[in-house]
Amino acid sequence: MMRTMPTPAITTVALVGNPNCGKTTLFNALTGLRQKVGNYPGVTVEKKEGIVSSVNGRDITLLDLPGTYSLIASSPDEQVVADVLLGSLKNTPVPDAVICVVDASNLERNLYLVSQIIDHGLPTIVALNMMDVAEQSGVRIDVRHLSDALGVPVIPTVAKKNKGTDDLRAALLAGPAPSSRAMQWTLPETVQRELDELSGMLSAAHKYRSVVAHHTALLLLSSPAAPDEGRTDISPEIRAHVRQDHEKLDFLGIDRYSVFIEARYKWIKQVCAYASSPSLSTGASLSDRVDAVLTHKFWGVLIFFALMSVMFQMIFSWAELPMDLIGHGFDAVSARVGSVIPPGDVHDLIVNGVISGVGAVVMFLPQILLLFFFLSILEDSGYMSRAAYVMDRIMSSVGLHGKSFIPMLSSFACAIPGIMATRTIEHPKDRLVTILVSPLMSCSARLPVYALMIAAFIPQYTLLGVVSLPGVVLISLYALGLVAALAMAWTLKKTFLKGTSLPFLMELPPYKMPSLKSTAIHMWERGFIFLKKAGTIILGISIVLWFLATYPKTENATPSERLAQSFVGRAGKFIEPAIKPLGFDWKIGIGLLSSLLQREVFVSTMGTIYNIQDDSAGSMREAMQRDVNPDTGKPVFTALTAICIMVYYVLAMQCLSTLVVVRRETNSWKWPAFQFFYMSALAYAVTFGVYRAGLMLGY
Amino acid sequence: MDWQQIASLCIVALSAALLVRSSLVKKKKRGSSACGSCDGCGNKERP
Numbered sequence: 001m002m003r004t005m006p007t008p009a010i011t012t013v014a015l016v017g018n019p020n021c022g023k024t025t026l027f028n029a030l031t032g033l034r035q036k037v038g039n040y041p042g043v044t045v046e047k048k049e050g051i052v053s054s055v056n057g058r059d060i061t062l063l064d065l066p067g068t069y070s071l072i073a074s075s076p077d078e079q080v081v082a083d084v085l086l087g088s089l090k091n092t093p094v095p096d097a098v099i100c101v102v103d104a105s106n107l108e109r110n111l112y113l114v115s116q117i118i119d120h121g122l123p124t125i126v127a128l129n130m131m132d133v134a135e136q137s138g139v140r141i142d143v144r145h146l147s148d149a150l151g152v153p154v155i156p157t158v159a160k161k162n163k164g165t166d167d168l169r170a171a172l173l174a175g176p177a178p179s180s181r182a183m184q185w186t187l188p189e190t191v192q193r194e195l196d197e198l199s200g201m202l203s204a205a206h207k208y209r210s211v212v213a214h215h216t217a218l219l220l221l222s223s224p225a226a227p228d229e230g231r232t233d234i235s236p237e238i239r240a241h242v243r244q245d246h247e248k249l250d251f252l253g254i255d256r257y258s259v260f261i262e263a264r265y266k267w268i269k270q271v272c273a274y275a276s277s278p279s280l281s282t283g284a285s286l287s288d289r290v291d292a293v294l295t296h297k298f299w300g301v302l303i304f305f306a307l308m309s310v311m312f313q314m315i316f317s318w319a320e321l322p323m324d325l326i327g328h329g330f331d332a333v334s335a336r337v338g339s340v341i342p343p344g345d346v347h348d349l350i351v352n353g354v355i356s357g358v359g360a361v362v363m364f365l366p367q368i369l370l371l372f373f374f375l376s377i378l379e380d381s382g383y384m385s386r387a388a389y390v391m392d393r394i395m396s397s398v399g400l401h402g403k404s405f406i407p408m409l410s411s412f413a414c415a416i417p418g419i420m421a422t423r424t425i426e427h428p429k430d431r432l433v434t435i436l437v438s439p440l441m442s443c444s445a446r447l448p449v450y451a452l453m454i455a456a457f458i459p460q461y462t463l464l465g466v467v468s469l470p471g472v473v474l475i476s477l478y479a480l481g482l483v484a485a486l487a488m489a490w491t492l493k494k495t496f497l498k499g500t501s502l503p504f505l506m507e508l509p510p511y512k513m514p515s516l517k518s519t520a521i522h523m524w525e526r527g528f529i530f531l532k533k534a535g536t537i538i539l540g541i542s543i544v545l546w547f548l549a550t551y552p553k554t555e556n557a558t559p560s561e562r563l564a565q566s567f568v569g570r571a572g573k574f575i576e577p578a579i580k581p582l583g584f585d586w587k588i589g590i591g592l593l594s595s596l597l598q599r600e601v602f603v604s605t606m607g608t609i610y611n612i613q614d615d616s617a618g619s620m621r622e623a624m625q626r627d628v629n630p631d632t633g634k635p636v637f638t639a640l641t642a643i644c645i646m647v648y649y650v651l652a653m654q655c656l657s658t659l660v661v662v663r664r665e666t667n668s669w670k671w672p673a674f675q676f677f678y679m680s681a682l683a684y685a686v687t688f689g690v691y692r693a694g695l696m697l698g699y
Numbered sequence: 700m701d702w703q704q705i706a707s708l709c710i711v712a713l714s715a716a717l718l719v720r721s722s723l724v725k726k727k728k729r730g731s732s733a734c735g736s737c738d739g740c741g742n743k744e745r746p
Contacts, residue, residue, distance in 0.1 A: 344704070345708075348707075536721070537718070537721070540717055540718040540721075541718070544714055547707075547711040
């Protein structure tokens with residue numbers, strides 16, 4: 001049965017659909033207006049109107065609404081769609097009918113919106129668009145069966161070829177009716193009872209129309225937060241009732257957000273099984289099969305962490321040989337220069353300042369290149385979106401959603417593009433929280449610090465015959481950054497930046513083979529930036545640091561005493577009491593001070609001061625291993641000290657560029673100042689805790 | 700002061716001056732970009 005009641009002549013029709021379903025193309029085909037059609041999701045960002053020229057002279061106004069996956073709105077664009085269909089948008093009357101455009105090649109996902117629209121009780125026509133694409137991919141849809149299952153007319157169209165548009169016009173003129181198949185999906189009994197009760201209360205208290213009451217009740221029940229924020233339009237009694245409902249459903253272990261989605265999809269699957277070929281309804285494509293594993297609640301998360309572990313193990317083991325080669329290369333250059341220039345200040349400056357400082361950083365180029373090699377492959381293959389999807393569950397536990405994980409993943413490379421990527425987050429508070437925690441993710445600038453400490457002080461054990469201890473330590477540092485970011489996000493969402501988290505829907509891009517060319521270009525660009533920094537800023541800082549570590553000169557003193565009497569030595573001694581509780585001496589203090597603006601400078605600083613202090617042959621690493629504290633007679637660097645330094649660098653905000661970008665993105669110095677102080681305090685407190693715990697355990 | 704000391708101090712002074720200059724230039728260029736992550740593309744659009 002298709003129609004239940006006749007409808008009066010329609011004058012206004014809303015055109016709705018998922019992003020990229022060909023909605024704007026169909027709008028152009030029906031109205032004759034020409035608009036720009038792009039491939040970007042949500043290309044239509046404004047309300048647009050056009051006139052459908054009809055056969056018998058009656059004009060119908062067509063509203064082109066923004067693309068959306070759901071009427072449970074998460075962005076301002078999507079809110080417009082829900083508001084128009086509910087009639088809650090000023091100066092926009094409720095449309096007489098809706099044309100819901102559906103991508104036939106992606107029926108199941110598109111029917112989610114259709115099911116929400118037919119529940120609204122508006123006369124609806126489904127335009128089954130992109131039929132040619134569906135047929136090419138072997139999808140067969142029985143239009144009559146689909147129409148029967150949805151209870152609305154279904155018109156096959158190919159908008160870009162203007163096919164089916166006459167049938168659509170004719171269907172509009174015939175006057176569609178509300179679906180007879182609304183609310184066919186079944187909720188668990190308890191949830192349904194609460195939904196009906198709440199709808200009834202809203203209708204009685206606020207005189208809502210039944211459809212508005214139902215939609216609002218559904219929104220309130222499925223919301224992750226209590227309705228105190230931003231819902232002042234709801235009476236206190238109803239808000240209290242909703243809180244009770246939340247507690248009750250949470251107590252019963254019902255995921256209030258997923259339960260509605262799953263119920264709808266259960267019904268949609270039945271519709272697909274009835275109306276389309278088995279291959280479509282079972283979704284058995286290779287991509288779907290891969291996604292079933294990679295986005296699985298348990299296996300997806302496990303695979304994500306396994307992939308990250310393999311990545312960091314490989315970064316460490318693969319980089320070893322080229323790093324040694326670069327190290328030997330710098331040693332050879334140093335020896336050659338040393339033999340050409342006679343002993344004196346210029347000799348010291350070139351050997352101890354320039355070559356040691358710059359060489360100490362450049363040595364880590366292979367690790368940087370490998371990091372970007374893996375990140376580029378993960379991104380190009382389409383896996384990053386799956387990672388964001390599987391992390392949504394973890395992110396939602398701290399009050400954010402999967403969309404926030406993409407900027408955090410980008411921050412593995414550098415916090416600056418990560419912070420820029422937060423622009424896609426709709427909710428301002430969620431965006432600010434993501435900006436504030438993203439720099440806790442270990443960026444590539446921290447990698448040289450980690451690599452230096454691990455190579456020098458972490459023993460080369462192999463666990464279970466396959467996993468190397470240095471690799472495990474490296475993964476742990478990245479994991480610490482992630483855990484700290486999540487913990488801070490949770491704290492911020494519970495304190496300064498309280499707010500409701502929005503539902504997360506994202507389109508997973510198709511898998512594709514990563515392009516070797518684009519990966520190589522990406523590695524080249526990042527490698528070039530790294531080398532440019534080493535050849536300019538780090539070179540300059542190394543030269544200045546050499547001066548500060550050499551002057552004022554002390555006659556008749558050992559190299560170590562001369563360094564202690566130098567400008568940087570005095571500065572290091574000055575801050576030593578503050579950093580001593582962390583297990584750091586004044587030389588590490590020099591490193592902390594000099595790397596306040598850029599983290600990698602710590603490595604070049606160590607290169608310079610250990611070359612000045614230790615004249616004997618051997619690498620910087622060996623000089624650090626040999627260094628003994630004259631007061632205690634114990635080594636300056638132990639495995640515990642190295643771990644404390646790395647923990648400090650995971651958590652501390654030692655990057656001026658990031659602070660400047662945060663200032664620009666938040667339009668205030670308040671947030672970067674807050675970020676600098678909270679990260680410094682966190683780094684100090686956690687490092688102190690690690691050091692004390694290490695001492696207690698006898699390290 | 701021998702020639703090596705004079706030469707090394709000149710290199711240090713030049714490096715310090717270049718460092719200060721580059722940071723000032725960066726600051727000036729950042730003023731014209733929205734993000735500060737590059738040397739300025741002229742995109743003044745705020746998110």
